[in-house]
Amino acid sequence: MEKIKVKNLSKRFGKVTVLKNVNLEIKKGEITAILGPNAAGKTTLLKCILGLVIPTEGEVYVDGKSIRESEEYKAKVGYMPQEPSFPQNLTPKDVISLVGKLKGKKTGEYYEYLVKLFKLSEHMEKPIGNLSGGTKQKVNALVALSFNPDILILDEPTVGLDPVASTKMKMEIMRMKSNGKTIVLTSHIMSEVEALADRVVLLIDGVIRINSTVEEIKRKTKSKNLEEAVAKILEEGM
Incomplete structure (x- = not known):
């Protein structure tokens, strides 16, 4: 059975229709990448799944x-937005405590592991407003992962991370998949999607145009990699 099911979903903001009759099933233990050009509706779809945006x-x-x-x-959900918007006067430790109270969960060994993995130990009691952009993004990842969620929603999860932290983040995503988690992500980095995703959903103007495996998309477009395949679909309307 699917973990997440999106059925006949549309979203309008005023006169603008951002999502148009979207139907999608996301399975447990898989990584689904939602791709598309800017303003395709990707983030709106993620926020509808999260319950942050109410569908029309x-x-x-x-x-x-x-x-x-x-x-x-x-x-059960861990969410990593593209741009974190934490209260600047709170510390990462404060934010984790607040999220834990909202979820009714406590941190454990995995949280301690993540703090060390992302080298955040010395920053956990500093005001977030005093942290660098890259460190804030590591805190963003920490908040999403710390409570070992069943469902992980990631909007451009490696943007703003240095190469070492980016590699560690991708390793954690794959580890969570191997543990049967359900993962949905967006990314503009096609090599990253090709390395991580089991299934690709391509949104164009709020409509799903492609919903297939990476290998099937490459085969159908006669492309050597996903980046080339997506470029062909966008340019040629395949």
Whole structure:
């Protein structure tokens, strides 16, 4: 059974329709990448799945339950937005404590491991406003991963990370997949998507144009890599 099901989902902001009758099933233990040009509706779709944006029409189901009817799923989700917006006067330790209270969960050994992995130990009690952009992004990753979520939603997860931290983040994503987690991500880095994703969903103007495996997309477009394949689809309307 699918972990997440998006059914007949549309979203309008005023007169602008951002998502148009989107239907999507995301399976447990897989990494699904949602791709598309700017303003394709990717972030809006992620926020609808998270319950942060209410669809104009349609439903999102997690474990067979509509997210409109139950908020239990929120405790199971880790979210890493593209740009973190933490209160600047709080410390990373404060933020983790606050998120834990909201989820009804406590940190454990995995949290301690992540703090060391991303070399955040010396920054955990500093105001977030005093941290560098790269360190803030590591805190963003820490918040998303710390409570070992069943579902991980990642919007451009390696943007702003240095090469070492980016590699560590990708290793954690793959580790979580191997542990049966459900992962949805967006990225403009096609080599990253090709290395991580089991399935690619291509959104264009709020409509799903492609929903297939990386290998199938390359085969159909006769491309040597995903970057070339996506470029062909966008340019030629394949």
